Amino acid sequence: MAGKPAQPNDNGARKDFMEPEDYFMAAAVLSARRSRDPSTQVGACIVNQDKKVVAVGYNKMPNGCEDHMPWSRSKGEDAAAAVWANGGDLTVATAAKVAAAAAETKLDTKYIYVCHAVLNAIMDKNSADVKGCSIYVTLFPSNECAKLIIEAGMKEVVYLCDKYHGSLETQAAKRMFKQAKIPCREFLPKETEVVLKLKST
Amino acid sequence: MAGKPAQPNDNGARKDFMEPEDYFMAAAVLSARRSRDPSTQVGACIVNQDKKVVAVGYNKMPNGCEDHMPWSRSKGEDAAAAVWANGGDLTVATAAKVAAAAAETKLDTKYIYVCHAVLNAIMDKNSADVKGCSIYVTLFPSNECAKLIIEAGMKEVVYLCDKYHGSLETQAAKRMFKQAKIPCREFLPKETEVVLKLKST
Amino acid sequence: MAGKPAQPNDNGARKDFMEPEDYFMAAAVLSARRSRDPSTQVGACIVNQDKKVVAVGYNKMPNGCEDHMPWSRSKGEDAAAAVWANGGDLTVATAAKVAAAAAETKLDTKYIYVCHAVLNAIMDKNSADVKGCSIYVTLFPSNECAKLIIEAGMKEVVYLCDKYHGSLETQAAKRMFKQAKIPCREFLPKETEVVLKLKST
Amino acid sequence: MAGKPAQPNDNGARKDFMEPEDYFMAAAVLSARRSRDPSTQVGACIVNQDKKVVAVGYNKMPNGCEDHMPWSRSKGEDAAAAVWANGGDLTVATAAKVAAAAAETKLDTKYIYVCHAVLNAIMDKNSADVKGCSIYVTLFPSNECAKLIIEAGMKEVVYLCDKYHGSLETQAAKRMFKQAKIPCREFLPKETEVVLKLKST
Amino acid sequence: MAGKPAQPNDNGARKDFMEPEDYFMAAAVLSARRSRDPSTQVGACIVNQDKKVVAVGYNKMPNGCEDHMPWSRSKGEDAAAAVWANGGDLTVATAAKVAAAAAETKLDTKYIYVCHAVLNAIMDKNSADVKGCSIYVTLFPSNECAKLIIEAGMKEVVYLCDKYHGSLETQAAKRMFKQAKIPCREFLPKETEVVLKLKST
Amino acid sequence: MAGKPAQPNDNGARKDFMEPEDYFMAAAVLSARRSRDPSTQVGACIVNQDKKVVAVGYNKMPNGCEDHMPWSRSKGEDAAAAVWANGGDLTVATAAKVAAAAAETKLDTKYIYVCHAVLNAIMDKNSADVKGCSIYVTLFPSNECAKLIIEAGMKEVVYLCDKYHGSLETQAAKRMFKQAKIPCREFLPKETEVVLKLKST
Numbered sequence A, B, C, D, E, F: 001m002a003g004k005p006a007q008p009n010d011n012g013a014r015k016d017f018m019e020p021e022d023y024f025m026a027a028a029v030l031s032a033r034r035s036r037d038p039s040t041q042v043g044a045c046i047v048n049q050d051k052k053v054v055a056v057g058y059n060k061m062p063n064g065c066e067d068h069m070p071w072s073r074s075k076g077e078d079a080a081a082a083v084w085a086n087g088g089d090l091t092v093a094t095a096a097k098v099a100a101a102a103a104e105t106k107l108d109t110k111y112i113y114v115c116h117a118v119l120n121a122i123m124d125k126n127s128a129d130v131k132g133c134s135i136y137v138t139l140f141p142s143n144e145c146a147k148l149i150i151e152a153g154m155k156e157v158v159y160l161c162d163k164y165h166g167s168l169e170t171q172a173a174k175r176m177f178k179q180a181k182i183p184c185r186e187f188l189p190k191e192t193e194v195v196l197k198l199k200s201t
């Protein structure tokens, strides 16, 4: 602020405080840091119409299942793909075996157990409901999360990253948001990095 | 009651009133009747520790999507299976085509959009939370519903039917309920049919 | 649905799902089934402005009094009427005796103890309040229930049956609803009977 | 306090502050002052387990009916009694006429319309429920109020006055409180009169 | 009412019931009576938009501190003033000593510990929030109370007395209320004294 | 994790997720960043017994006063000190002038208007109350904040910094916490710095 001539009605307030939008996304990013997912940590932050945070969440295993459910990503589809890639021709009998193996394998991947950040935020909210709220997410919501956002009556989705835009889950989510007339917009930060000191100075 | 000798302390009360357990499952069955799913109507009823119903739900498309999302069940897997059944040998190239077709097809089935009864009940509840509640369901919960039940802190699942016990979704749900130490029990009705007259007599 | 040509934009949804109004009254009728009243089982269902059920109720003895309070209907007035019917002339002294007997008898009838369905629904509600709600009742509310409905700020009464329209209680209720500008309408069902199966198929 | 030797640990606090019990009953008495009942103004005050007032109430006509419902006390019974007192013998025909007149008259008395203080307090409460609360009333509750107190799950009744102890309503109330194991105790004030100045000094 | 000709539509209601505004301020005055402050007992009463009391409060020591914190009013400033009044010239060294003594003394006065009536009312409220409420206070709020009233989103202040209008605290409060556009008005009672009998008659 | 031999029962979870305590204090530090106070940004985070964040807050001017109230720190005491430092002897008359000037000046400092982080957190909470909660603060609470923490029934204070431990406000706060038996403990971080990226990668 030094060197800047005082404005009319300048009351001496700090000019470099964090803006609400940045704060909400930062709260989602901070929440993501709690996730034990070895590949992608995702965070969500729900904000009501009075601009108050009413919930945060991150991707996690269901309560009580933290130490037992697998975090493995190797989908049966990948297994099958590998077989196909190695093999030449594939008989119907082989294909059936691959499918069975894939189904069995799925029970040992994270995908079938993990609670996404949006689910966690909605289930952990402190307000009676989240109707009319905005949700800030570090990753575009999946179809499962989109259902929850729509059924909860939220009015807006703000996302930091949409790297899986080609996936089935993202495409289905977008189709539902469009039908339910819930606008989705990309987050545009004022600050691109926030450093928090947790040590007394 | 006529002809039945009076009990000691008999205060003249009706003896054939509906028992609470029957009532809770009947409420789930009644709620299921609201579903537009052409194949299976599923219902759920959440009951708190004071034995009050705090939520009911049924399987449905997300709000605003009722008239647009497909209720078709034809999974890509089925399509693929059909191809395999017809064909003899299957080259890797063919298999890849089948997989792509399957993925595209999935966007046109109900599975990726439908909100299950448990999800609907939890999102429509009238209490602040459903911690410590029991849930009565007409069909054993899927893995997606199990996540919600566990994260919500419910303490018991009572189910009417478990016909998909062999499915991946049901197996994964049972694995999570076991880890989270949430008991699941089959419903044993006192009455097997309830007839409700909606006409003034 | 078979034989019915597909509509434009037909998404394959079931057409014979239960309509909301039918569902609300069916919920009241189902709740009535829990009553131990040997003569008339009455039910009520309170629905908020988002079309969610926030409470149900039925006529019952107060909590803790279920096994002790009498369900007898023989009003002192009836006793007196019987005396008069038998007798010829009635002296003032006799009339006084009849009145005293009637008063004593009243303490042994259900009327002075029973909690009506509306009272039970309001006291058992799961929402903070029932302001602006509609109430679905299987029997037109009595004056005691009308007071509660009005004081609770409900906005509409939907009734299945009005068989006691000539009674003092019903007349007084109607007078109050009129003053308080709360519309009362008779229920017109789409379906006249609902059968619920409580057995796994 | 002047002239009184300081106590050990005396922190200079005022000694003549109002005790909680006196305050709760005074709040009931103050609330009673709002009643438009020309004969008896009754008040109630509901106190939760943290000793906070969660509701007050007074006897009143239902909302919207204040200017139209009669406050007359002349019961049909009184009318009948008058006839009997005047008359000598009473034929059955005459008795029937008296009964009919009485019924008609009842529609013009306050008894059938008035909301008692307990009802008003419960319906106007600011907490989600009044479970486990105590209720302070200026007059022993009637049977209608007893039902509400019991169904609401309150745990204690404290009353200032029990002048209608011989009435049917009070007797029925006591019978219910006894069955529901809700203790009723007479209020014993520390101060017998409280004067409130509403003028700035 | 005697001697007063009946009005058209007169339903016999009492005419001398207490008006809402008088009731709200009387509730604040009654609450003030609970204070142990030896000099000034202050009361507050918060009323929501439905004209229901949602909180009352009075000035008090924090919970658990009632018997230990001092109620003394002798401010360090007073001590210093006394020194100055006695002394002639005051050297800088003396002034420093006086200031130090004053700071130490402050730890033994009530001012630094006491919870004002507004703080107590807001912290003890029974509603989820007090947004849009009016607050009735027996004394114009201090700056600390003004912050709470504004942050709570209340919409109006009604005060009985403004005897410290010249103080720093009151001036700062008025400046904030003006900026926050919260109107403050003096209370004009209909009745100037209310007598409450706490004894059964 | 690479290179670390798998633990028995290792389910592949990330080991470097953020611990709850670090998360709560980081949330307080993040919230502090919203403050417009030019000298010290303070943050607070309230956590309930289920380890959910129910409120956050930072130091700010009351709503509606943000652009008008002064953020100046120059206390009247400082002004006076300056006078004394410059002067030699100080007459009573001079001292009186200094005191008056100081009082006037106080109306132009932030101290009399600013809402501390604890106040802001408590007033902005999303839960019905904060009874039994812990509060994480970046700076040891002042006496004004201590009153709020105690009256709200919180059970623990965790602070990052106590740099004003010698001040009157901090000393008074500690005296109250001790009487109210509310433990205060210094925060010991696992991580000392958290970097949040607000840009999609």
Ligand SMILES: [Zn+2]
Residues within 6 Å of the ligand: A116, A117, A118, A141, A142, A143, A144, A145, A146
């Ligand atoms: Zn998701």
Ligand SMILES: [Zn+2]
Residues within 6 Å of the ligand: B116, B117, B118, B141, B142, B143, B144, B145, B146
């Ligand atoms: Zn499911």
Ligand SMILES: [Zn+2]
Residues within 6 Å of the ligand: C116, C117, C118, C141, C142, C143, C144, C145, C146
């Ligand atoms: Zn009734």
Ligand SMILES: [Zn+2]
Residues within 6 Å of the ligand: D116, D117, D118, D141, D142, D143, D144, D145, D146
């Ligand atoms: Zn009563």
Ligand SMILES: [Zn+2]
Residues within 6 Å of the ligand: E116, E117, E118, E141, E142, E143, E144, E145, E146
């Ligand atoms: Zn104050």
Ligand SMILES: [Zn+2]
Residues within 6 Å of the ligand: F116, F117, F118, F141, F142, F143, F144, F145, F146
């Ligand atoms: Zn502070």
